[in-house]
Structures are given as C-alpha cells and as structure tokens.
Amino acid sequence: MKPFLFGLLVIGLLAWAPLVLNDYGTGLLLGLTGYATLATAWAMFSGPTRYVSLATVAFFGIGAYTVAVLSETLPYPLVLVVAALIGLSVSLVVGLATLRLAGVYFVIFSFGLAELVRQTVTWYEVNVTGTLGRYIFLPLEARHIYWQLLALLVLTLLIGIYMRKSRIWLALVAVGDDEVAARHAGVDVTRTKLALFALSATIITLVGAIQAPRWTYVEPTIVFNPTISFLTLVMALLGGAGKLWGPIVGAIPLFLLFEWLSANFPNHYSIILGGIFILIVFAVPNGILARLETLGQRRKGEAQ
C-alpha cells in the first residue's frame, strides 16, 4: 500500500507543478516527460530483448505528422486514436519483416526505416499535396500537453510493472539471452517479439502525436530528426534499459544536459552529445541503476 500512496503523491505533485511553474519551467517538464516516456517505452521492448532499435523517431514522427494532417478534419481525441492505430499497423508490418534480423542488422534496418519514412513523407508532401510544412492550430496549452504526456508515462510504467510480474517478461529476457532455448521451452518467440515491439512503438507514436501541437509548425526534418532516436536510446542505456525506472533515471540528467547544450552551443551540441554517448557506453554499460546496485552490494559485503 505504501508504494501505491507514494506513487499517487508523486503523480499529484507532478500534475500540480505546471500551475505554479512559469512557462519555461512547464516547457522543461513537458520535454522531460516526453523523453522519459519515449525511453521507458523503448526499453519495454529493447531492454529485455536487447534488440537495439533506432526506429524511435519513425514512430514519433508518424504520430506527430498524423496530428498535423488530421487536426483540422477530426476531433482531437479521435486524431490520437488514428495516430495510435497507424503506429500500431506500421510496427506490426515492420516487425514481421525485421524481427528475424539479428543484432547489428536490426539496428541498421531500424535506422533505415526512420529515414525511409521521413523521405516518403517528404516526397508525398512535395509531389502530391504540394506542401512542405504544416501548421497545427489546436487550442492546447503547454500544461495540457504535459498532463497528457504525464498520463501516458504513468500508463507506460503501469504496463511495465504488470509485465514484470507476468510470464511475458521471462519470455522477453529469454529471447534476449537465447532464442533457441526460449523456443524449446515453449515460447512463441516471433509473436512475443512482435507484440512487444508493437506495444512499444504505439506508445512512442502517441508521444509524437501528443507533443505535436507544441510545434505549431511541423515539417519532416523537425519531427523525423534522428537525434530523437539516439537520445532516447542513450537515456535508456544510461539509466539501465533492463530496469523499470532505469530509462527515467537516465532521461533526467541527459535531457537537462541536452537543453543546456543546445541553448549554449547551438552549433556544436551534437558533437558534444556524441562524445557523451560514447563515454556512457564505456563507463556504465549496464546503466546507472545496475551500477548503484553493485556498489550497494559491495558496501553490504564489506560491512559483514
């Protein structure tokens, strides 16, 4: 009961925050919540299975673009549903085609997918609709967007908690360790991977859709920016992709750092960020949380 009440309290505080924060603070919180959700959703599939996906921005962008295209024709909640359905369908098709690929081939494919989607959307806008950018006029303030993201993050965490108690988590970790052993234990490896990839991709699509009105003006290079994929991945790895709270623990410092760098070094921040990525992979390969755990155990060991 205690963690439940504590959780409610934290959610309450976070929901209340934009009422007292200024615009900058609310915007910061919004961006952070967006990345925390992206990283948590990414780790839901990639953490246990170790299928490193760089397709995050493909789905994020699909979500954002769906809102840009449909926001004037459909009521907003329906637009979100349509975006989620498109993300789900694309992820099922892509997953069926690629989840047989192992290791580095999957990484490359997922990166290629994001580029493919971006180029396709650009081509379509230029040649068919004759527009390159779109305006989103939705009566949503930053805090409205933030509340939606917060709700999605809480939902994502609840799914994560539930998954870790159910047999699917065992199957996913087994897939990451040894697919052959998993199969002969009775796990339908293909279906398990596909289901989780699709779930993760749908949440990522929703993040893009919810965040879209923030931009007002949207074009493919903005919403399909590959930095989003890399940042998500590194946040999850920094905190620990195998742990429920890992991606959030990684998202907080990296997001703040990213904000600071892009404000102060607008021309060089991607180089600096690249260096930081490399450092993280070398210094904390299993994430901060796992590192803290080993430190904690060592301390306990010394005390005995």
Next chain:
Amino acid sequence: MSEVLKVDGVSRRFGGLLAVNNVSFAIEPGQIVGLLGPNGSGKTTMLNMISGALKVSGGQIAFQDQLVTGLPAHKIAKRGVARTFQLVRSLPSLTLTENVLISAAYGRERLWGAAALDKVAENLALVGLEGRGDEPVADLTYIDLKRMELARAMVADPKLLLLDEWLAGLNPAELQIGVDLIRRLQQRGITILLVEHIMDAVRATCARCIVMSAGAVIADGPTDQALADPEVIRAYLGDDDA
C-alpha cells in the same frame, strides 16, 4: 496409444551434404532408446528435426499419432517434447529458478504463480539443485548447468525427452548420479531418446539402441545385439577420434 514417436523416411540435407538419410524408427511409450553413432553421423540433426529446431528435407515425423512435421519448435514443446542441448543453453540473465520456470510457464500446462514455483522447486530437487533456485545461472558450474537443463526439460512434464549427450563431460561419480537419474525418469513413465557416446552409460540405461553412420541407420535392436553388430563395430573403428 501405440507409439510415442514415429520417424518415417526422414532426411535432412545441408547444401550438398545429406546429414540424415531416409531414417525410420518408432519408439514405444516408456522406453529408453539410445541413439548412437560416430561424430557427424547425424544424431543431433535427428533430434533437431524431432524437436522442430530444423525442418526435415523429406519424410514425416509423428508424435503421439499426430504429424508434427513442419511445426515450429514451441508448438512441439507444448505438445510434450522436451530436450537438452549438446552445448548447454542457459539464460544467463536469469536465476536458476527462472531458467526452469520459463518452461513451466510456456509448457503444456502453462503454470504460473505458486503452482509453477512449487513445480520448479520439485524439479530442482529432482536433479540435485535443491534450495539453490536464487543463484544466478551465470555463476553455475558445468555440471550444474546440465542439471538445470534437465530440470527445465522435466518441469513441463514431457511425454518424450530428448537428451543430447547429457552425460558428456561428467566425472565417474557424477556419471553414476546421472545414470541413476535417467533411470528414475523412466520410472515416471517418460519416454527417452538419448544420444550418448559413453557406452557404459548406454548399457546401463538403454534396452534398445539405434545406431547411425553417415546419416543412415545401420543397426536397431536390443543394446547388446546392436553394439555387437559387425557393421557398427566397423563404423566405430573407422572413426579414429572416437
């Protein structure tokens, strides 16, 4: 029910190599059958086809009177075929209990929660790993990993158990424990197809042996008879590294 397993004219080709060539045999319930043969004779390939890890290039395989040819491995596992691997396959991120639990959770009975954990504990005890369920599997010794694999196979209450050199690499004392364990499994009514190079262990466990050489069956009968077959002796003597 007549046969647990019926293999009918099964072949497997790898490029130009015919690794298994038109093999047929049937196994009655409750038997322990040895599958022998020199290195590279196609034993593991045969087990891989029965368990669905590999597709057959020709022929049919029936399990409990139903064709399973072409079914994916997880479906064959769910029907009650369990196996161990010649090179141990563990799930190193998980604990010993979890390594076994997965097979209870996704096996025939789809157990979860307390019932599944009880079953896991029971099978860990069966293989001599009692009370060690919380150990990370990455820390286990080779023999304990082999025990884990057997517990993982047994926890799903299989009808047919495929053992691929499960006794290999054990010292004489461990070997005796392993042989006793296999005999105890038979008393539970499990049918076992066992690939093995250690002849004393084969004699101690198998009433019947199937001997393969270069992909084909060259002898099939009571163990003493099969091992005394001139063609079998020739196949083994011709195999210098045996």
